[in-house]
Amino acid sequence: MSVNPERLKKDFPIFSNNPDLIYLDNAATTQKPSSVIRAVSDYYATINSNVHRGVYKISEEATEMYEGSRKKVSEFIGAREPAEIVFLRNTTEAINLLSYTLGRKLKKGDEVLLTEMEHHSNLVPWYFLREAGIVIKFAKMKADFTLDYEDFQDKLNTRTVIASFTEVSNVLGTINDVRELSNMCRENSTISIVDAAQSVPHMSVDVRAIGCDFLAFSGHKMLAPAGIGVLYGRKDLLDRMHPFLGGGEMIGEVDYNGATYADVPWKFEAGTQNVEGAVGLSAAIDYLKSIGMDSVREHERSMIDHIFKIMDTIGDLRQFGPMDSGKRGGVFSFNIGDVKPFDLLNQSNTKFAISHSIHPHDLAAFLDRNNIAVRSGHHCAMPLMGRMGVSSTARVSPYIYNDERELDLFFDALSNCRKEMAR
Ligand code: PMP
Numbered sequence: 233m234s235v236n237p238e239r240l241k242k243d244f245p246i247f248s249n250n251p252d253l254i255y256l257d258n259a260a261t262t263q264k265p266s267s268v269i270r271a272v273s274d275y276y277a278t279i280n281s282n283v284h285r286g287v288y289k290i291s292e293e294a295t296e297m298y299e300g301s302r303k304k305v306s307e308f309i310g311a312r313e314p315a316e317i318v319f320l321r322n323t324t325e326a327i328n329l330l331s332y333t334l335g336r337k338l339k340k341g342d343e344v345l346l347t348e349m350e351h352h353s354n355l356v357p358w359y360f361l362r363e364a365g366i367v368i369k370f371a372k373m374k375a376d377f378t379l380d381y382e383d384f385q386d387k388l389n390t391r392t393v394i395a396s397f398t399e400v401s402n403v404l405g406t407i408n409d410v411r412e413l414s415n416m417c418r419e420n421s422t423i424s425i426v427d428a429a430q431s432v433p434h435m436s437v438d439v440r441a442i443g444c445d446f447l448a449f450s451g452h453k454m455l456a457p458a459g460i461g462v463l464y465g466r467k468d469l470l471d472r473m474h475p476f477l478g479g480g481e482m483i484g485e486v487d488y489n490g491a492t493y494a495d496v497p498w499k500f501e502a503g504t505q506n507v508e509g510a511v512g513l514s515a516a517i518d519y520l521k522s523i524g525m526d527s528v529r530e531h532e533r534s535m536i537d538h539i540f541k542i543m544d545t546i547g548d549l550r551q552f553g554p555m556d557s558g559k560r561g562g563v564f565s566f567n568i569g570d571v572k573p574f575d576l577l578n579q580s581n582t583k584f585a586i587s588h589s590i591h592p593h594d595l596a597a598f599l600d601r602n603n604i605a606v607r608s609g610h611h612c613a614m615p616l617m618g619r620m621g622v623s624s625t626a627r628v629s630p631y632i633y634n635d636e637r638e639l640d641l642f643f644d645a646l647s648n649c650r651k652e653m654a655r
Contacts, residue, residue: 233524235531237635240523244633245269252603254638259402259430259563259629260607261452264512268455271515272508283507284481284498298507301514302497305462308517309447310438315467318497319510322461323429324353326448327396329463329476329500330425331357336474338393340365345387345395345422348373348619349404352612354396354427367391373619377404377553384413388420395422399431403611403625404553405536405563407431414444423469429453434532434561434631436525439464451509456516460509463500470496477502528632532562535630535639539564542643546650548589552620565611565625567592568650590653592626598649604642 241247243265246255255263281291283298299314306314320326338344344358348370358368369392371384379397388395395417399410410426417424426447431437433454439447446469451460465473475482475493479502484492493499520528536557543549543566551566569589592608599606607627610617617623628642 233527235523235527235632237531237633241633243267243519247633250603254602254604254634254641256628256630256634256638256642257605257607258631258634259453259611259627261458262433262455262631263633264455264457265516265519267519268457268512268515272457272512275508275511280508282504294507297514298505298510301510304514304517308521309432309462309464310440311464312440313467315496316439316464316470318463318465318470318500319505320461320463320500321459321506322450322452323427323448324357324450324461326446326461326463327353327425327427328357330394330396330446330448331360332476333473334394334423335361335364335366338364338366341367341391342393343367343369343389343391345369345371345384345392347371347379347384347397347408349379349401349406349616350396350398350613351402351427351429352614353429354398355615358394358396371397373404373406373616376555377401377406378559379406379408379413381409381412381416385416388416388422390420392420392422394425396425396427398427398429399437400428400434400561400563401553401613401616402430402563403565403613403616403627405560405565406554407559407561410444411442414442417445418443430561430563433520433528434525435529445469451513451516454513454516455519456513457506457509459506460513462513465496467496470500475499475502479503481505523632531632532630533557535562535634535636536560536564538636538639539628542640545643546646549646552622552625562631563627563629565627567622567625568595568646590649592624594653595626595646595649598652599642599645602641602645602648604645606642 244263246263279290279293281294283295302314302317306317369387372380374380400407414424424444426444428447428449432449445466447464452458482494482499482502548569549566554560596606596608609624
């Protein structure tokens with residue numbers, strides 16, 4: 233089934249409330265369909281209560297919904313069982329959990345391998361470990377904005393305990409072959425972690441086919457409410473891990489001498505949970521499944537192909553990402569004007585070498601006056617910006633409710649912006 237953006241748009245109240253809005257910032261967060269909004273509101277209106285605590289009816293129903301959502305997530309990403317799904321706030325919290333719990337076992341001189349195209353969420357939590365003498369290494373990006381797999385392989389060595397990498401770059405759109413990377417990790421007895429914040433919402437993801445040990449994503453980027461995210465982990469690994477946060481509901485028994493912990497996944501879910509978020513996530517998965525993840529992916533690919541077709545109409549537009557929509561998700565980052573050539577492979581190229589004749593923030597502000605929402609800035613990937621020789625880019629990230637007409641309007645506005653700024 234192919235995606236029909238015009239029809240889907242009607243499911244999203246934000247567009248009837250803002251009829252002129254062209255929302256192209258879906259890599260930051262997505263809009264919410266009525267079915268998700270209704271699921272959350274119905275939950276509040278009918279069975280709102282705390283889960284796993286009450287023996288009364290609505291609490292039991294709420295618990296059933298919460299655990300039902302876990303099962304749905306588990307099936308959606310091909311986990312072996314619901315116990316492999318930990319509900320957290322978002323991708324950021326999931327990676328912090330991993331750096332904290334796995335980091336406890338690391339020794340001075342152990343290595344963590346990342347890539348040059350990671351979001352700050354998959355950098356900073358690992359940087360914390362430097363205080364304990366852990367060495368952080370980065371697999372290189374190639375000049376065509378794809379990952380250098382040979383360099384990744386070369387950097388895996390007997391000291392590499394953990395490797396953590398994104399499936400889709402939120403700046404470049406580059407799709408990394410996480411199956412291949414996880415394979416390399418397994419052969420090296422390295423724990424593999426996939427940052428799937430930009431992949432689970434946009435394409436079919438199967439954790440068993442990938443063969444990774446952990447994978448993280450955020451509900452708000454896939455039509456669900458903010459504040460609900462997922463950490464998938466292999467059950468045998470989760471079982472052996474220390475809890476992250478301590479508190480209510482994550483315990484077995486507590487006395488004045490200490491505590492034992494609950495089984496997974498509850499061991500990692502301390503305190504009152506975001507039940508309404510999980511309910512909303514379940515409704516979001518139903519919505520995405522009704523479209524089909526392969527159709528979502530095809531639609532985004534066609535959006536990128538359309539952008540490729542028209543981007544040359546804007547002089548001196550420089551785009552950052554692979555020029556093959558098959559290797560790229562629905563993310564298009566670019567700058568306009570006065571772009572000095574630079575050598576991506578030059579490792580000393582970590583300073584900002586390009587000055588923009590139109591700064592991305594000015595561009596985004598101009599587009600906003602045309603009701604077009606795009607992102608500008610460093611996209612929480614400052615080291616990658618440095619590697620590309622820029623301080624920021626503008627970014628367009630379409631989703632299921634965007635169509636070619638909106639992209640054409642975006643390019644028209646871009647062209648007007650250029651004319652106006654050149655005056
Ligand atoms: N990783 C990637 C690749 C992302 O794009 C983002 C969000 N921009 C994150 C991690 C962090 O997601 P969250 O803010 O939902 O934790």
